Amino acid sequence: MKALVALITALCTLQVSAQSPKATPFFIAHVFLQSGDQVYTRWVHADSNGLTLRLLSDTSQIVHYHPQEIQRINVRKSNASTRNAFYGAAIGFVVGFGAGWAEYDNGHNGNINQIGRAAGTGILSAFGGALIGFLTGSFFKTYWIAGREAEYRRLLPKLSRYNAKSVS
Numbered sequence: 001m002k003a004l005v006a007l008i009t010a011l012c013t014l015q016v017s018a019q020s021p022k023a024t025p026f027f028i029a030h031v032f033l034q035s036g037d038q039v040y041t042r043w044v045h046a047d048s049n050g051l052t053l054r055l056l057s058d059t060s061q062i063v064h065y066h067p068q069e070i071q072r073i074n075v076r077k078s079n080a081s082t083r084n085a086f087y088g089a090a091i092g093f094v095v096g097f098g099a100g101w102a103e104y105d106n107g108h109n110g111n112i113n114q115i116g117r118a119a120g121t122g123i124l125s126a127f128g129g130a131l132i133g134f135l136t137g138s139f140f141k142t143y144w145i146a147g148r149e150a151e152y153r154r155l156l157p158k159l160s161r162y163n164a165k166s167v168s
Helices: 002-019 080-103 112-137 149-160
Strands: 027-033 038-047 050-055 062-065 070-077 141-144
Touching: 027 050, 038 062, 038 149, 050 070, 070 080, 080 112, 141 149
Parallel strands: none
Antiparallel strands: 027 038, 027 070, 038 050, 050 062, 070 141
């Protein structure tokens, strides 16, 4: 009966995930302007003329800022927190399981108690790893322009790596 419930749950999960749109990750830019305004946007394109960005609040609106208007730019990937939390949980489980296995090794290799304690330690470590991964994924990469076009041009090769494949 438990196997049947697990199978039905797995099939329902696959069905729901197949119906959900495949959202491709994008870069989020938090732009601080010389005027004191802040714009929270989706990164579209950086070139020698300035930044082209799409507003998150109104995705049909595209804005353009010249280097002289920009104080600083904070950039991160939209799914970085989720992705890093997953990786952190996986690494935390493996490290915790290994540490638990080594700690509870009392000469009964393969004993169910040893496996259970190691798995419990791994699960607890996975929570810690997920938290650390989530926090590290929340950090932005900061680029200081300070309204200087020369600084913007110097940073342009680094900024260009965030460019979307198409402007649409």
